[in-house]
Amino acid sequence: MPDFQSGVHFLQIPGPTNVPERVLRAIDRATIDHRGPGFAAMALAIQEQLRPVFATAQPVVVYAASGTGAWEAALVNTLSPGDRVLMVETGQFAALWCKLAGRLGLDVELIPGDWRHGVDPDAIAERLSADTAHAIKAVAVVHNETSTGVTSNVAGVRAAIDRAGHPALFFVDTVSSLASIDYRHDEWGVDVTVGGSQKGLMLPPGLAFNAISEKALAASRTARLPRAYWAWDDMLAANRDGFFPYTPATNLLYGLREALAMLHEEGLTNVFARHARLGEATRRAVRGWDLEILALDPREYSNTSTAILVPDGVDADALRATILERFNLSLGTGLGKVKGKVFRIGHLGSLNELMLAGALCGVQMGLDVAGIPHGDGVSPALAYLASPSGVLAAV
Numbered sequence: 001m002p003d004f005q006s007g008v009h010f011l012q013i014p015g016p017t018n019v020p021e022r023v024l025r026a027i028d029r030a031t032i033d034h035r036g037p038g039f040a041a042m043a044l045a046i047q048e049q050l051r052p053v054f055a056t057a058q059p060v061v062v063y064a065a066s067g068t069g070a071w072e073a074a075l076v077n078t079l080s081p082g083d084r085v086l087m088v089e090t091g092q093f094a095a096l097w098c099k100l101a102g103r104l105g106l107d108v109e110l111i112p113g114d115w116r117h118g119v120d121p122d123a124i125a126e127r128l129s130a131d132t133a134h135a136i137k138a139v140a141v142v143h144n145e146t147s148t149g150v151t152s153n154v155a156g157v158r159a160a161i162d163r164a165g166h167p168a169l170f171f172v173d174t175v176s177s178l179a180s181i182d183y184r185h186d187e188w189g190v191d192v193t194v195g196g197s198q199k200g201l202m203l204p205p206g207l208a209f210n211a212i213s214e215k216a217l218a219a220s221r222t223a224r225l226p227r228a229y230w231a232w233d234d235m236l237a238a239n240r241d242g243f244f245p246y247t248p249a250t251n252l253l254y255g256l257r258e259a260l261a262m263l264h265e266e267g268l269t270n271v272f273a274r275h276a277r278l279g280e281a282t283r284r285a286v287r288g289w290d291l292e293i294l295a296l297d298p299r300e301y302s303n304t305s306t307a308i309l310v311p312d313g314v315d316a317d318a319l320r321a322t323i324l325e326r327f328n329l330s331l332g333t334g335l336g337k338v339k340g341k342v343f344r345i346g347h348l349g350s351l352n353e354l355m356l357a358g359a360l361c362g363v364q365m366g367l368d369v370a371g372i373p374h375g376d377g378v379s380p381a382l383a384y385l386a387s388p389s390g391v392l393a394a395v
């Protein structure tokens with residue numbers, strides 16, 4: 001591969017996503033005093049713009065961290081050593097959150113999964129109904145399992161918890177769905193929502209979020225897991241006046257302010273519809289290629305990430321390498337149990353029809369170069385994007 005490649009690099013992984021020029025320009029400014037009045041005004045304005053993205057009236061805490069930090073924060077602020085947490089093995093990210101919980105000294109009960117389906121609310125209801133002693137203190141699920149391209153029914157899980165009449169806290173990871181797929185922290189009775197900056201929010205990696213319910217806040221007053229950096233109480237106390245207990249990632253906050261402005265200019269409903277449209281176009285391309293979508297239930301297709309099975313005997317990572325080398329297009333690798341068996345197309349964040357069309361062309365040419373038999377996926381995808389149904393998807 002030549003050292004220099006002309007034109008734009010196509011970053012079509014499901015995160016980090018493309019950072020728009022407006023956000024890059026916003027970050028490219030002098031760092032200010034984070035104890036000064038200018039900073040406080042910005043931080044308070046960000047809080048106002050951030051809450052609607054989580055569909056919450058509750059506080060949202062912002063950490064300088066990757067999404068993993070926000071996973072840890074959700075657990076250490078609300079739980080005590082040995083507490084039982086019910087999780088569901090939807091894929092790699094659920095498995096990683098589960099491992100992290102175990103390391104913190106929590107007693108994790110994992111409902112096994114086949115990495116092709118989302119969370120089954122009935123399985124949650126059944127497990128919670130059997131837990132008459134209320135040993136389970138929290139249910140933690142991943143809204144959009146980025147590794148498999150499966151979106152779970154969070155409202156359905158809430159209903160299952162209520163059906164069982166169980167008092168467990170409810171935690172949801174929205175790192176790859178926030179600001180891309182409809183999500184409602186308050187309406188769905190979520191106690192802690194975990195988010196990250198580098199996917200739907202169109203920022204570089206480095207910020208992580210906890211949206212916190214009153215029930216979670218109450219739990220934090222008696223929770224006994226050790227916490228220092230992640231402690232909500234110090235954060236919330238400082239945040240009330242627009243400050244942080246320690247140095248925040250000031251320049252990423254400049255970027256966050258700009259990204260939130262962009263999301264509200266477009267309108268969140270339109271943002272969700274755009275992701276639905278681009279997701280559906282991608283799936284039509286996959287079917288046209290005669291390849292298989294990893295997600296088995298169409299109701300659970302992810303509008304931000306599609307995992308695609310390659311034919312037996314083909315190494316998905318070799319195909320990805322070919323496509324990167326020839327066409328300067330990065331696709332997502334298969335993670336964990338599906339390594340080598342799938343590649344992923346990320347279709348979230350700062351993205352439009354022609355960018356997606358370019359990426360789909362890159363994949364189709366890559367299949368040609370690799371000698372993998374396939375049909376024409378680009379034409380049905382473009383036809384969909386040009387059709388009225390492509391415009392009206394999910395509006």
Ligand SMILES: *Cc1c(COP(=O)(O)O)cnc(C)c1O
Binds near residue numbers: 066093144146
């Ligand atoms: C990207 C992602 C994370 C966070 O991973 P980090 O690498 O720690 O930022 C967590 N959950 C899901 C579902 C993700 O897609």
